[in-house]
Amino acid sequence: MAINWFKYSAPSTFYWLAGKLAPWFAWPSAVLFAVGLYIGFFVAPTDAQQSEAYRIIFLHVPASIMSMFIYLVMACYAAVGLIFNTRLSSMMASALAPTGALFAFISLWTGALWGKPMWGTWWVWDARLTSELILLFLYFGFIALHASIDDPRRADRASALLAIIGSVNVPIIYFSVKWWNTLHQGSTVKFTGTSMHAAMQQAMFTVLVACWFYAIAVALARVRSIILERERNTQWVAELPEARS
Amino acid sequence: MNWGEFFAMKGYGFYVWGSYGVALLIFIIEIVLVRHKRNITLQQLRLLRDAEKEEEGTT
Numbered sequence: 001m002a003i004n005w006f007k008y009s010a011p012s013t014f015y016w017l018a019g020k021l022a023p024w025f026a027w028p029s030a031v032l033f034a035v036g037l038y039i040g041f042f043v044a045p046t047d048a049q050q051s052e053a054y055r056i057i058f059l060h061v062p063a064s065i066m067s068m069f070i071y072l073v074m075a076c077y078a079a080v081g082l083i084f085n086t087r088l089s090s091m092m093a094s095a096l097a098p099t100g101a102l103f104a105f106i107s108l109w110t111g112a113l114w115g116k117p118m119w120g121t122w123w124v125w126d127a128r129l130t131s132e133l134i135l136l137f138l139y140f141g142f143i144a145l146h147a148s149i150d151d152p153r154r155a156d157r158a159s160a161l162l163a164i165i166g167s168v169n170v171p172i173i174y175f176s177v178k179w180w181n182t183l184h185q186g187s188t189v190k191f192t193g194t195s196m197h198a199a200m201q202q203a204m205f206t207v208l209v210a211c212w213f214y215a216i217a218v219a220l221a222r223v224r225s226i227i228l229e230r231e232r233n234t235q236w237v238a239e240l241p242e243a244r245s
Numbered sequence: 246m247n248w249g250e251f252f253a254m255k256g257y258g259f260y261v262w263g264s265y266g267v268a269l270l271i272f273i274i275e276i277v278l279v280r281h282k283r284n285i286t287l288q289q290l291r292l293l294r295d296a297e298k299e300e301e302g303t304t
Contacts, residue, residue: 037265041251046255051255051256051257052254052255052256052257052261053254053257053260053261055254055261056260056261056264059264059265059268060264063268098275099275102271102272102275105271106267106268106271109264109267109268110264110268113259113260113261113263113264114260114264116260117257117260214272218275218276218279221279221280221283222279222282224283225279225282225283225285225286228286228287228290229286229289232289232290232293237290238294240290242287243287243290243291243294244291244294
């Protein structure tokens with residue numbers, strides 16, 4: 001069956017599609033969170049070095065991965081919007097930014113709460129932590145810049161440029177533990193595999209997928225409001241049953 | 246293992262539950278905000294429709 005993908009790049013069709021898809025990501029996300037945290041807290045053994053404190057990893061690593069991944073997806077959408085002048089891509093970029101910022105914050109927050117008992121400090125200005133903080137500020141910058149320009153298409157273009165330039169920070173975060181001598185430990189998840197206990201790995205990857213589904217569901221739900229707001233003068237929005245009094 | 250021991254996390258309870266608790270709170274806030282935003286947007290659309298209808302009525 002041939003699917004006309006361009007059909008879904010029309011905001012009117014995507015509004016409908018996003019509404020249909022969002023629950024299919026939201027509920028599995030909740031289930032995966034429950035399963036992942038069950039494994040993480042009841043199946044995974046106590047760590048030999050870090051005792052129970054290490055269990056922060058099941059949230060810290062997925063949140064950190066998501067903060068970087070969402071940034072790249074956001075930058076891609078923004079770039080597509082900039083190059084092909086597609087409104088919907090820019091709207092998706094705007095819809096992803098707050099969720100990405102939230103994961104960056106969770107990454108820093110859980111990192112601080114993990115750093116205190118393990119390193120003896122909430123924060124150090126080391127390469128990994130600083131570059132992740134810059135990522136959070138890049139999200140804030142993207143959101144603020146977009147909000148500060150009245151014309152939405154101009155706002156899309158300006159913030160797209162910021163998103164694209166800022167994406168150089170993502171590999172810096174990832175490789176920071178290799179390039180510089182940092183207090184932060186090396187990557188837990190490497191392309192060559194990991195040295196973790198099986199149950200720990202399962203918990204972490206399950207929570208990662210849960211976070212991924214959560215991000216998709218929330219971004220889809222958020223983009224629907226953005227679409228309505230920006231397309232409010234179109235005929236299809238005027239005819240929308242839920243927008244009628 | 247009883248629940249008291251479980252929540253104590255061998256002395257790391259504050260750090261572990263502080264991490265998960267704040268994350269949960271943030272997720273809940275985001276979900277509430279997204280829903281609120283949708284209600285506000287729909288409400289504004291209705292106001293816009295009503296204003297247009299009134300304009301049509303007066304002219």
